Amino acid sequence: MMNVGLIGFGYWGKIVHSKLEQVSNVKFICRSKDTYVDKLDSVDWVFVVTPDNTHYEIVKTCILNGKNVFCEKPFTSNLKQTLSLYGLAEIHGTKLYVDDVFNYRTELKELHSIIDTENEIEVIWNTTKSENYLNRLTWHDLYMLYPILNGKLDIQWPRINNIIFDYGVTDIKYHEVAGIDFTHTSGNNDALFDMINGVLNDDSIIDWNYNKDIVIQSERILGMIRE
Secondary structure, three states, X not given: OEEEEEEOOOHHXXXXXXXXXXXXXXXXXXXXXXXXXXXXXXXXXXXXXXOHHHHHHHHHHHHHOOOEEEEOOXXXXXXXXXXXXXXXXXXXXXXXXXXXXHHHOOHHHHHHHHOOOOOOEEEEEEEOOOOOHHHHHHHHHXXXXXXXXXXXXXXXXXXXOOEEEEEEEOOOOEXXXXXXXXXXXXXXXXXXXXXXXXHHHOHHHOOHHHHHHHHHHHHHHHHHXXX
C-alpha cells in the first residue's frame, strides 16, 4: 500500500483519515501549523485537508519536495495560484488531484445524461449553518456541471447561462441539481472512499486531465463571480 501523510486533522481531516486507513499506510498526521517538511521523505502522497488559505503554500512545498498531492477544495485562492501549482507539478513529475467527490456519486451519470444548454436548470443547496457557499458549495456544483459550462459563459450571479443557483440555511440539509437529489445520506455509495482509493490504488477510474480541467474551470468561474 502507498505511504501517505495527512496535513489537517479537523472535522473533515478526521473523515478523510478514516478512509485513508483502509487503503494506505498513514505515516504521519500534522496540523497546518505543524512542522511537516522533515516527514515528507517517508511518504509517496500527501493529503492536504487544511484551511483554504493555507493550501497554496503547503501544496507548493510538497510538490517542490517531489511528493504527489491530494488537496481539498477549493484548491487555491485564485486562478493564478492554481495554474502555478499545476506548472510546478509538471516540472517535478508529481501527481496532483483536487477533491471532486461528487463526481464519484452514482447519481452523476443520470445528471450528465439529462443536462443541456437549453432547458433551465436549478441548483438548490440548503445547509444547517451559514458558510462561505462559494468555496464550500458552489465549487462542487461547478465541476458537476462542467460538461455544459466548458464554453461561453454568461455570468449574472446567481445565474450562469441557463443555470440558477439557490443556496440557503434551513433546519434540514438538502442538495438538488436539475431535480436529482444529491443530499448525502447513509444510503449513498461511499464516494469519498471510491475517490481516495482510486487516486492511490486504481488509475483505471481516475481521469487526471479531467480533474485538472474542472479545477481550472471552477477556479476561473469563482473568480468571475467574485468580481
